Amino acid sequence: MKQNFVRGMAILTCFLAMLVIVGLAKENSAVKTIELPEDNPTAKLKPGPGVDAVEANCTSCHSTDYIVRQPGGDTQRWQDEVNTMIKVFGATVSDEEVKVVVNYLANSYGPAPAKPQPASKPTPGAPSPKEKSQPR
Numbered sequence: 418m419k420q421n422f423v424r425g426m427a428i429l430t431c432f433l434a435m436l437v438i439v440g441l442a443k444e445n446s447a448v449k450t451i452e453l454p455e456d457n458p459t460a461k462l463k464p465g466p467g468v469d470a471v472e473a474n475c476t477s478c479h480s481t482d483y484i485v486r487q488p489g490g491d492t493q494r495w496q497d498e499v500n501t502m503i504k505v506f507g508a509t510v511s512d513e514e515v516k517v518v519v520n521y522l523a524n525s526y527g528p529a530p531a532k533p534q535p536a537s538k539p540t541p542g543a544p545s546p547k548e549k550s551q552p553r
């Protein structure tokens with residue numbers, strides 16, 4: 418009689434353990450979502466057409482800080498940047514979205530306007546930069 422009880426308990430324990438394992442497996446397979454905190458105000462993307470595509474495709478790995486703190490650039494520069502994200506870091510962005518993202522970035526974070534160069538008069542007697550860099 419006692420043996421039956423022990424065996425019964427062992428079977429019950431096994432059964433419960435299996436339930437727990439199945440439960441855990443289920444838990445792990447369920448889609449989980451996390452709420453990311455708001456980006457800090459300085460990292461906010463400028464409003465403009467295509468900003469949604471950037472929000473959707475470019476914020477899963479890093480904050481928009483990475484984008485807004487870059488020196489601006491033209492379409493080519495942003496295209497290269499997005500290519501790097503895709504080829505090197507594994508971002509998945511459809512061709513259609515790439516165009517939208519690159520256009521947005523080039524429009525909103527375009528090249529800095531050229532600064533007027535100060536008229537550079539060579540100082541008499543100063544070595545030219547070329548001479549300076551040459552080994553003596």
Ligand code: HEC
Nearest residue numbers: 474475477478479483484487498499502506507508510518
């Ligand atoms: C799969 C992850 C991932 C996604 C998605 C992603 N990036 Fe990145 N990005 C990175 C990583 C990793 C770095 C950091 C590289 C480093 O520290 O050198 C980075 C850095 C950057 C930088 C900083 C300059 C540089 O090259 O290091 C910019 C700008 C940038 N990402 C723009 C974007 C844009 C625009 C998108 C959307 C098309 C995007 N990222 C989507 C992973 C990603």
